[in-house]
Amino acid sequence: xxxxxxxxxxxxxxxxxxxxxxxxxxxxxxxxxxxxxxxxxxxxxxxxxxxxxxxxxxxxxxxxxxxxxxxxxxxxxxxxxxxxxxxxxxxxxxxxxxxxxxxxxxxxxxxxxxxxxxxxxxxxxxxxxxxxxxxxxxxxxxxxxxxxxxxxxxxxxxxxxxxxxxxxxxxxxxxxxxxxxxxxxxxxxxxxxxxxxxxxxxxxxxxxxxxxxxxxxxxxxxxxxxxxxxxxxxxxxxxxxxxxxxxxxxxxxxxxxxxxxxxxxxxxxxxxxxxxxxxxxxxxxxxxxxxxxxxxxxxxxxxxxxxxxxxxxxxxx
Amino acid sequence: xxxxxxxxxxxxxxxxxxxxxxxxxxxxxxxxxxxxxxxxxxxxxxxxxxxxxxxxxxxxxxxxxxxxxxxxxxxxxxxxxxxxxxxxxxxxxxxxxxxxxxxxxxxxxxxxxxxxxxxxxxxxxxxxxxxxxxxxxxxxxxxxxxxxxxxxxxxxxxxxxxxxxxxxxxxxxxxxxxxxxxxxxxxxxxxxxxxxxxxxxxxxxxxxxxxxxxxxxxxxxxxxxxxxxxxxxxxxxxxx
Numbered sequence: 001x002x003x004x005x006x007x008x009x010x011x012x013x014x015x016x017x018x019x020x021x022x023x024x025x026x027x028x029x030x031x032x033x034x035x036x037x038x039x040x041x042x043x044x045x046x047x048x049x050x051x052x053x054x055x056x057x058x059x060x061x062x063x064x065x066x067x068x069x070x071x072x073x074x075x076x077x078x079x080x081x082x083x084x085x086x087x088x089x090x091x092x093x094x095x096x097x098x099x100x101x102x103x104x105x106x107x108x109x110x111x112x113x114x115x116x117x118x119x120x121x122x123x124x125x126x127x128x129x130x131x132x133x134x135x136x137x138x139x140x141x142x143x144x145x146x147x148x149x150x151x152x153x154x155x156x157x158x159x160x161x162x163x164x165x166x167x168x169x170x171x172x173x174x175x176x177x178x179x180x181x182x183x184x185x186x187x188x189x190x191x192x193x194x195x196x197x198x199x200x201x202x203x204x205x206x207x208x209x210x211x212x213x214x215x216x217x218x219x220x221x222x223x224x225x226x227x228x229x230x231x232x233x234x235x236x237x238x239x240x241x242x243x244x245x246x247x248x249x250x251x252x253x254x255x256x257x258x259x260x261x262x263x264x265x266x267x268x269x270x271x272x273x274x275x276x277x278x279x280x281x282x283x284x285x286x287x288x289x290x291x292x293x294x295x296x297x298x299x300x301x302x303x304x305x306x307x308x309x310x311x312x313x314x315x316x317x
Numbered sequence: 318x319x320x321x322x323x324x325x326x327x328x329x330x331x332x333x334x335x336x337x338x339x340x341x342x343x344x345x346x347x348x349x350x351x352x353x354x355x356x357x358x359x360x361x362x363x364x365x366x367x368x369x370x371x372x373x374x375x376x377x378x379x380x381x382x383x384x385x386x387x388x389x390x391x392x393x394x395x396x397x398x399x400x401x402x403x404x405x406x407x408x409x410x411x412x413x414x415x416x417x418x419x420x421x422x423x424x425x426x427x428x429x430x431x432x433x434x435x436x437x438x439x440x441x442x443x444x445x446x447x448x449x450x451x452x453x454x455x456x457x458x459x460x461x462x463x464x465x466x467x468x469x470x471x472x473x474x475x476x477x478x479x480x481x482x483x484x485x486x487x488x489x490x491x492x493x494x495x496x497x498x499x500x501x502x503x504x505x506x507x508x509x510x511x512x513x514x515x516x517x518x519x520x521x522x523x524x525x526x527x528x529x530x531x532x533x534x535x536x537x538x539x540x541x542x543x544x545x546x547x548x549x550x551x552x553x554x555x556x557x
Contacts (some may be wrong), residue, residue, distance in 0.1 A: 048404040051555055073406040084397035088333045100322045101405045143401075315370075 001026045001151055001181035002047065006056035009042050009205075016042040018205035021241065024198075026150070029177040031196030032185040033297065039205040040185040041081065044153050047183070048078040074102060076179075077144035080156040083136050088131035091120055094128050095142050102147040110146055118142045118172070134165035141172065148312035152176060154184045158191060159220040170195050189297055201300055208300045228272060229257035232281040241279055245271050259289060319407035320415040327389075327419025340384055341427050348373045353433045361441065367444045368452035368524045370431045375456060375519050378463045379488040385423065386467030387481035389416045390551065395475040399554060413548045417468050417540075424460045428453065448526035455523020458536035459515060463488055465543030472550035491515045 002024040009017040017039040024030045032040045045051040047058055058065045063072040078124040086094060092111055099107035115121040118138040123131070131139060137157065144152055154173065158166045165268050173195050176182050186192050192199050192307070193213045209216055230238050238258065242251055247266030251258045262268060268285060276283045331337040351373040359365035366372070393399040401414055432453075438444045455500030470484040471477070501507040511517035518532040542545070 031440075045400075050400055070406045071403055076404065078401065078404050080397055081401060082397050084401050086330070086398070088330060093329075097322065097326055098401075098405070101319060101402070101407060103318075103406065148405050 001028075001061055002030075002183060003059040004043075004047070004056075005058065007043065007046060007053050007058050008055035009039075009046060009051065010054045015205050017046070017053075019191075020202070020205075020207055021056075022210065024151075024181050026181055027177055027179065029173065029182045029184060029195060029197045031184065031192035031199045032191065032202055033186055033187065033192045033199050034185075034202035038202045040202060041155055043202070044155050044183065044185060045153035046149075048076050048153055049073040054133065061250060064304075068113070074147070075150045077147065077149040077152045078127055078175045079140045079144040079152075079157060081159060082250065083143075085128045085139070086166050087127065089128050091115065091128060091131070091139060092124040097147050098143045099146040104147040107247070110148075111142075114142045114146045117145070119213055134168075136162045137165065137169060141169075145176075149180065151183065152179045154182065155184055156187070158186065166191075201297060203300065225262060226260045226269065226272075227257055227262065227285070227287050227289050228283065229252070229285040230281050230283055233279070236314065237279075238281075241275055241281075242272065245275065247271075255280055257285065320411040320418070323412050323415025323420070324418045327416050328422055331419065331423040337385070337423065340381055341423075341430075342379060344374070344377055344427055345430060347377055348431055348434070352437075356438070356441075362511075365438055365442050365444055367435075367438075367446070367448040368526075370434050371452035371456035372520070372524055374428075374431075375459055375516065375524070376492075378456075378460050379492050380485065382424075382460065382488065383464035383467045383470070383481040383484040386464050386471050386484065387418050387477040388471070389420060389468055390471040390473055390547070395548060397547060399551070402552065403551075410414045410544075412547045413468070413472070414544060414550055417465065417544060419545070420464045420468070421461050424464060425457065428460070445500045445526065451523050451526045451528050454528065455519050455532070457520050458540075459523075462515065462536045462539040462543070465540045465547075466491075469547045469550065471542050472547040478483070488515070495520065530556050 003021055003024075004022050007017060007020045008015065020039075020043060022030070032043065034040050046053045047060065047065065049065055049072055052066060060072040061075040063075065065072045076289065086097075089097065092115065095115060096107050096111040097109055104110050112121065112124070115124055118141055120135060120138055120142060123135070128136070128139065141154075141157070144154070151163065157173065158169050161169070170191065173182060173184060177197070184195065196213065198212055199210065199216060200207050229244075233241070235253070239251065242248060242258070247263050247267050247268045249261040249263050251260045253259075260268075268311065273283055348370045352369055355366050355369040390399065393402070399412075403409065435444070435449055466482040466487055467480070470487070471480040474480050474483075491514055494510050496515035498507045498511035498514060498517060498550050501510060518535045520534050521527075
């Protein structure tokens, strides 16, 4: 549904999007995750046909965004970060305007359907300016869905609305994934984790990692990690004791305890417990650490930063 | 088709916006004052001028065309609507042309309302209808050209005030060129200056009851060129 190949956007010497490639299948919800200014919006603007790419190509529902721009645009629904409105139009009139502009047959009936779907039908004759922020967000969604596009592109749809509405929007996005391909940008990690089938982490215009949220987590640490707390021994003693265990990759201090990164598949909990008690120390706590997408994200964007600064990305205590 | 959709939305906007009503009101008020004055004068000093309303409008449009058009593209750009429109499967030109036609249609409606004055005139005297028709055709094209100038400046900025200011300055210069042409010593230069002025193609031809092809071509030409520039300006949003 979406095929992106080496897509690049340059503004003078500044590269906003740098050779991005990815694909999204039908019915897939793909999250573009990255800090502000990472190139998410620029990527989306290229896919919606607003900005021409400097290099590379992309296809929407099989239509090239440059050579077949009109067909590609017909198959995209776009909800920009800030919902553009005509304040003097009615809710129904506004959505119908976009339906007609995109050549939807039976625009009026289609508008009613979509307004019911986003729960704005009872406000169809209200003026757009009278809507609350959350309702405007739904209006933006209605506008993006009204021509029933194959691909829906949502730029930070949950920004600036209250938590209950955020949940609502997330649920709507999930529901959309049933019959549309959804590309969805966010800088909130937990949101990407909850909503998306696949996440692309983008930083400084490049995709630094991609995969399902679970994949990314696993890939990042190579395996799992343990947190342990031991008393009755000093730092050096504990380190010599633990680091000798087969399967331990490295350990680092965190608070009162240590985080141990394990090689994938290794389970050393029994071994640790045995060795600690044999040495006469006390094991206060041992638990498995779950890597969240947040860790992945921070690690990726941080090491990138560190590389740029020319200093090693080491953790020091 | 898409031009029609944009046009319809634009016309609807003019009729729901208090500001547009205010401009319509001002135009009708001022033309009404001049009409009454001319009518009073016609009772004892001179015959009634069939072109008094179009003549008044030719001055008023220097101020009111920028006010009617400043919103057209500047606001769309600032609100982000233009961005969304440019992702719709419609040619860039149809957006600009639809908006221009919307503004021109609103102006035409005001023009039609001023025909009331002609009805009043016909009821009390025998005006020269040929002259009236010529003057109305002239001011209709003249108005289109001034709206075109306003549209261009609206396309270049996000700020309505800036758009209105620059189009007013441009229209004043184009309008004054006629006056300048009348005082320049050299006949050749004066002719050239008058040729590029808006008034030069109206006050001595349409307004006097003369329909000349060159004036029609001049105003239509301005409209076409202004639309072309505005379309390029909208397109240029994609280059950034």
